[in-house]
Structures are given as C-alpha cells and as structure tokens.
Amino acid sequence: MKKAIGILGGGLAGLSTAYFLDKSAYNVTILEKEAKCGGLLRAFVHEGFHFEFGGHILFSKDQEILEFILSMLGENKIQRYRNNKIYFKGRYIKYPFENELSKLALRDNLACLFYYLANKLKKKRLPKNFGEFLYYHFGKGITEQYLWPYNEKIWNINPALMSLEWAKDRLPLPPTRDVIKSSLGIKSEGYKHQLYFYYPRAGGVQALPDSFLAKNLEAGVKVITNFAVTGIRRQDGRYLVSGPDRELAFDQLVMAMPVHNFFKVWPEAPAAVMSALNSLRYNSLAVVMLGIKRDQLTDKFAVYFPDKSLVFHRVCFNKFLSESMCPPGTSVVQAEITTNPGDGVHDLSDHDLISQVTAGLARENIIKPEEVITAKVERTEYAYMVPQLDHEQNKKIVYDYFLSQNLPAVGRFAEFEYLNMDAVITHAKKLAATLNQAS
Ligand SMILES: Cc1cc2nc3c(=O)[nH]c(=O)nc-3n(C[C@H](O)[C@H](O)[C@H](O)COP(=O)(O)OP(=O)(O)OC[C@H]3O[C@@H](n4cnc5c(N)ncnc54)[C@H](O)[C@@H]3O)c2cc1C
Structure with a gap:
C-alpha cells in the first residue's frame, strides 16, 4: 500500500521534493499557507508592472543542476549578461567592487x-x-x-x-x-559563475515553481493552498496535521516551511531546542515597486547602495530582464529593504516606505518624483538567515532534534541555510532519493 506523505510548505523546496518523490510508492500532498505556491519566488503584477521578492536570477556553479532548471522552463528562458553596479559617491562601479x-x-x-x-x-x-x-x-x-x-x-x-x-x-x-x-583601469570581471545568467522569458521567476506545480499535478500530487498548518500531533504512528478547516493524516512529513513557523505548531519540543531556535536570527524584507513613466531608465539590472542615508540596499530594474515586465513606454523599479522589528524601518507604513524610496532615488537623480505613476509594497518575514557567531551550535541543537524525530527538513528557512534555488533543488532531490529508497 502507498504511504501518505505530507509536505508542509509549497515553495520551491516543497514543490521540487514532491517532483522527485516516487509516486508509485507515495501519495503526495503539499500543504501551502498562501493562495498560490512559490514562496519567495512568487511574482506580483500591479497595474501591469511586474515585481518579485528581490531580484531573482537563475545561475549555478553546478552545470547539471543548471541544465535541469533550464529544462524545467523549456523554451521559456532568456540569457543575460550581468550588468550590475555599486552606486558609490555618485559613481557607478562595476560589481564586485x-x-x-x-x-x-x-x-x-x-x-x-x-x-x-x-x-x-x-x-x-x-x-x-x-x-x-x-x-x-x-x-x-x-x-x-x-x-x-x-x-x-x-x-x-x-x-x-x-x-x-x-x-x-x-x-x-x-x-x-x-x-x-x-x-x-585594466578590465577584469571578478567571479564568473553569475557573469551570464538565465531568467524566464515570460511570467517572471514564478515560472519555475509554476513548472514544478504543473508537473506535480499531472503526476497526481495533491496541492492544497490557503492551508496554513496550525497544529501537528502524533497518533498511532501517524501525523495528524490541522489547518483552517480540517485535519489530515500522514505516515510521513517533510518540513519545507520556515523552521520558526514549524515550531509554532509542533507542541513537543524541549526547552533547550526552543531556546536554540529563538537564538537563530533572520531578516525580513520589504520590496517597494515603483512604476515609472520613462521608457529608458537605465541599462543596468541590479544596483547596490552602501550609503546608509538611503533606506534601500539594492535596486533592480526589471525591464533589463524582459520588456514584458512593464507596460510600453514605462520602466519598473524594485527596491529591496532589509528590516527587523525595532530597527525603525520595520514598522514604517507602505506610504512612508514608498516616500523614502522615491525621495532617495530622486536625490541621486535616478528618477524624478513626478515620473512615479504607481507604487506598491510587498513584505516577506523570512528573507535572509543571519549567521551569528553562535549560529552553528544553535543549529546543531535544533537539527539534531529533527533527526531524533525522523522529521526531514528541506529548503532555505526549513534548513536555516543560505540556499539559492539550485541548492534548494539539489537538497530536495537528495531527500526524495532517501525517502524513495526507504519506501
Ligand atoms: C531577496 C532575495 C533574492 C534572492 N535571489 C536569488 C537569486 O538571484 N537566485 C537564486 O537562485 N536564489 C535567490 N534567492 C533564494 C531563493 O529565493 C530561495 O532559495 C528559494 O525561493 C527558497 O525556496 P523554499 O521553498 O526553501 O522557501 P520559501 O520560498 O520560503 O517557501 C516556504 C513556503 O512555506 C510556506 N509556509 C510558511 N508557513 C506555513 C504554514 N504554517 N503552513 C503551510 N505553509 C507554510 C510559505 O508560504 C512558503 O510558500 C533569493 C532570496 C531572496 C530573499
């Protein structure tokens, strides 16, 4: 008889684990909190302007995994040359500095x-x-x-x-x-593995999780969105997972949601594990999108801003990736802002963030305030794990506990590792192979 496996979280990690699992051995269900899968790779379209949780490009040092990612996109891909700069004292310096x-x-x-x-x-x-x-x-x-x-x-x-x-x-x-x-003044490029990168021709980076989703659905994977896991308990060797309107039973779980969220719904962890977990620090991200009434704003993709008087640390000009990112005759700006509770930025309203980004870019003569025709803010709680000095020892306590409970974790915030898409897929493939072997 097939085992029921529940994957908690429908970001790239959850979707790709489901993809690699042997469907003749497992009935696979993905439970996703949001209305659509994709997690950090979700795309937002506001009045025809396309933006994301920060600039996402497809690259990898691992040629095999890069080819796999590109194969998931089929014909829907373009290649671009890295034209990223650091904005330093009014000058554009090629990245890396x-x-x-x-x-x-x-x-x-x-x-x-x-x-x-x-x-x-x-x-x-x-x-x-x-x-x-x-x-x-x-x-x-x-x-x-x-x-x-x-x-x-x-x-x-x-x-x-x-x-x-x-x-x-x-x-x-x-x-x-x-x-x-x-x-x-003699030309050199710095590290080369991102010198050329790929991006979906249409649909933004969301096209990648969408492709996994479509293939999973074809293979019979059940995907339940708007299902925030609110509780997990164990009964007779099975896991009972509750969400907004029902409780579902599984033989095996895969944790592909942020570890901090997991422990909010897992009642059994010892105090030492909770204390280690609470010491694992992470940063949130606010992304401010500005729609700009100017056809040619810049020839760059990402610009890094070390100047502390500007609220954003990086700005991406998404039209560099594809003309389809904004209506004809316009450009789109996507400013990234790292935040934490108590830092003076975290609690700023959308209106204040938009005003600060507009004023900062105008001060540096990158846009004119009157060119801004629309604006929108999106926020994600989990963007960057912060590797503090005691990071490894706290992680060990938390993940030894997962091992002791036979709860596999996969993904950027599930594993609390700085994982890019290629590493997430590699980890998902490895985990699925282990589970397939054990089935
Ligand atoms: C600003 C930024 C830029 C980046 N740029 C790049 C790049 O250029 N190239 C690259 O390769 N990678 C990049 N990355 C990394 C990439 O975004 C991640 O590796 C990848 O998206 C992580 O996928 P994941 O599934 O592990 O996590 P997530 O996308 O965080 O997925 C976790 C999922 O769990 C769900 N969830 C949470 N709580 C619950 C709950 N209670 N119940 C059910 N579901 C829940 C969430 O809604 C989410 O869908 C970037 C990341 C950031 C933040």
Missing part, C-alpha cells in the same frame, strides 16, 4: 589599492568573525569604503557579530593581480 577600482575618485582608488597590498604583506592573526575576515582579505580601504557599510546594511547587524564559517563559503576572494589590474 574590487573589480573596477579605477572608477573611484583617485584618492579612494589609491587608498583601496594601498591598504589591499599593505595588508597582503602584513603579518596578521587569523580572523575570528566576518568583520575580521573582511579586513583580513581586503584591507582597510575596500572594507571601510564598501564591504563593511554594505554588509552592515543588508544584514542589519555589525559584521563582527557574524560567523566566519559562513563567509568562507560565500564571498569569493579576488586574485591579487585582478585587484591591481582593476586599480590601473
């Missing part, structure tokens, strides 16, 4: 190069946190001008309070010769 130092004012350029090289020659003790890691590898110039303020802004925390382990895996280190070349 250390690859176009010659575009800085001469004094800033020389400071970056001098401290970078001096740092290479200096005897230093090994870094103990992310902040020290920045100084250790990039020197005082690049760190204090760009890396520190930008990271402090996006993470909403002092980089010295962030873990080193995380940084080692995430931040590519430039070869010394590239930094020298960039200071002299």
Whole structure:
C-alpha cells in the first residue's frame, strides 16, 4: 500500500521534493499557507508592472543542476549578461567592487589599492568573525569604503557579530593581480559563475515553481493552498496535521516551511531546542515597486547602495530582464529593504516606505518624483538567515532534534541555510532519493 506523505510548505523546496518523490510508492500532498505556491519566488503584477521578492536570477556553479532548471522552463528562458553596479559617491562601479577600482575618485582608488597590498604583506592573526575576515582579505580601504557599510546594511547587524564559517563559503576572494589590474583601469570581471545568467522569458521567476506545480499535478500530487498548518500531533504512528478547516493524516512529513513557523505548531519540543531556535536570527524584507513613466531608465539590472542615508540596499530594474515586465513606454523599479522589528524601518507604513524610496532615488537623480505613476509594497518575514557567531551550535541543537524525530527538513528557512534555488533543488532531490529508497 502507498504511504501518505505530507509536505508542509509549497515553495520551491516543497514543490521540487514532491517532483522527485516516487509516486508509485507515495501519495503526495503539499500543504501551502498562501493562495498560490512559490514562496519567495512568487511574482506580483500591479497595474501591469511586474515585481518579485528581490531580484531573482537563475545561475549555478553546478552545470547539471543548471541544465535541469533550464529544462524545467523549456523554451521559456532568456540569457543575460550581468550588468550590475555599486552606486558609490555618485559613481557607478562595476560589481564586485574590487573589480573596477579605477572608477573611484583617485584618492579612494589609491587608498583601496594601498591598504589591499599593505595588508597582503602584513603579518596578521587569523580572523575570528566576518568583520575580521573582511579586513583580513581586503584591507582597510575596500572594507571601510564598501564591504563593511554594505554588509552592515543588508544584514542589519555589525559584521563582527557574524560567523566566519559562513563567509568562507560565500564571498569569493579576488586574485591579487585582478585587484591591481582593476586599480590601473585594466578590465577584469571578478567571479564568473553569475557573469551570464538565465531568467524566464515570460511570467517572471514564478515560472519555475509554476513548472514544478504543473508537473506535480499531472503526476497526481495533491496541492492544497490557503492551508496554513496550525497544529501537528502524533497518533498511532501517524501525523495528524490541522489547518483552517480540517485535519489530515500522514505516515510521513517533510518540513519545507520556515523552521520558526514549524515550531509554532509542533507542541513537543524541549526547552533547550526552543531556546536554540529563538537564538537563530533572520531578516525580513520589504520590496517597494515603483512604476515609472520613462521608457529608458537605465541599462543596468541590479544596483547596490552602501550609503546608509538611503533606506534601500539594492535596486533592480526589471525591464533589463524582459520588456514584458512593464507596460510600453514605462520602466519598473524594485527596491529591496532589509528590516527587523525595532530597527525603525520595520514598522514604517507602505506610504512612508514608498516616500523614502522615491525621495532617495530622486536625490541621486535616478528618477524624478513626478515620473512615479504607481507604487506598491510587498513584505516577506523570512528573507535572509543571519549567521551569528553562535549560529552553528544553535543549529546543531535544533537539527539534531529533527533527526531524533525522523522529521526531514528541506529548503532555505526549513534548513536555516543560505540556499539559492539550485541548492534548494539539489537538497530536495537528495531527500526524495532517501525517502524513495526507504519506501
Ligand atoms: C531577496 C532575495 C533574492 C534572492 N535571489 C536569488 C537569486 O538571484 N537566485 C537564486 O537562485 N536564489 C535567490 N534567492 C533564494 C531563493 O529565493 C530561495 O532559495 C528559494 O525561493 C527558497 O525556496 P523554499 O521553498 O526553501 O522557501 P520559501 O520560498 O520560503 O517557501 C516556504 C513556503 O512555506 C510556506 N509556509 C510558511 N508557513 C506555513 C504554514 N504554517 N503552513 C503551510 N505553509 C507554510 C510559505 O508560504 C512558503 O510558500 C533569493 C532570496 C531572496 C530573499
């Protein structure tokens, strides 16, 4: 007899786990809180302007998984060249920052190069946190001008309070010769795995979860939306999962929803696990979309803003991806703002956020306030996990508990890892293979 498996959460992790599960061994049901699946990849269309929870592009160092992702999109894909910039003291510097130092004012350029090289020659003790890691590898110039303020802004925390382990895996280190070349004005590209990226031709990044959803439905997966899991209990070796209007029984669960939400509905966790969970910090995100009455606003896709007097840390110009992102003769701006309760931004009204983004972009001559013809704000509670110094030890307590309960977790906030789409799908495939083998 087939086992009933309940997947909690219909983001990319839940959808792709369902896709890889053996349907001859499992009756698969996805339970999703929102009216549509897709989680962080959901697209919003407001008065013809398309935006998302931050700029999402398709790329991977893993060629096999990239090809798989592209195959899920069929013909619905385009390729783009990374044209991302850092907006620094009124100048656009090619991303990543250390690859176009010659575009800085001469004094800033020389400071970056001098401290970078001096740092290479200096005897230093090994870094103990992310902040020290920045100084250790990039020197005082690049760190204090760009890396520190930008990271402090996006993470909403002092980089010295962030873990080193995380940084080692995430931040590519430039070869010394590239930094020298960039200071002299000789072209270099920085890390190349995102130099060319893909994006769906139509439907925005939501086209990817939509494709998984369609294939799942064809294969007989049951998908229940508007089903926020509100309680889970165990009875006779089965899990009883309650939602808004009913209780469903499963032989096996897969946790593909944020771990903090899971523990709100799982009554059995010991105090030590709850204490570790509550120490796992995360950032929320507000996205402000502005519809602009100007055909050609910019030739860039993403622009990074380290300047702390601007509320947003990154702005994406979605028309770069596809003309279909906004009505003819207009452009669309998508500003990302990291927030946490108590930071003075989290509780701002939509109106205030829109005003601050409009004023900031106008101050930098990127738009004119009178060009804004429509605006909308969307917020997501879970956007970035924040790897604090005690992150790994708290995670271990929480995930050892999951193991002890035979509750597999998959996904960005289910696993509390900085996972991009390619890693989410890779983890989902691996988990499904384990479950298929055990069936
Ligand atoms: C700003 C930003 C930019 C990004 N850019 C990129 C990029 O360029 N390229 C890339 O590859 N990746 C990018 N990512 C990462 C990518 O968004 C994630 O890897 C991926 O979307 C995570 O999918 P998930 O299913 O793990 O999580 P989620 O999308 O968070 O899905 C979790 C699901 O659980 C549901 N849920 C929550 N609570 C309950 C409940 N009680 N009951 C039922 N369901 C519940 C939620 O509604 C949601 O649908 C970016 C992420 C962010 C935040």
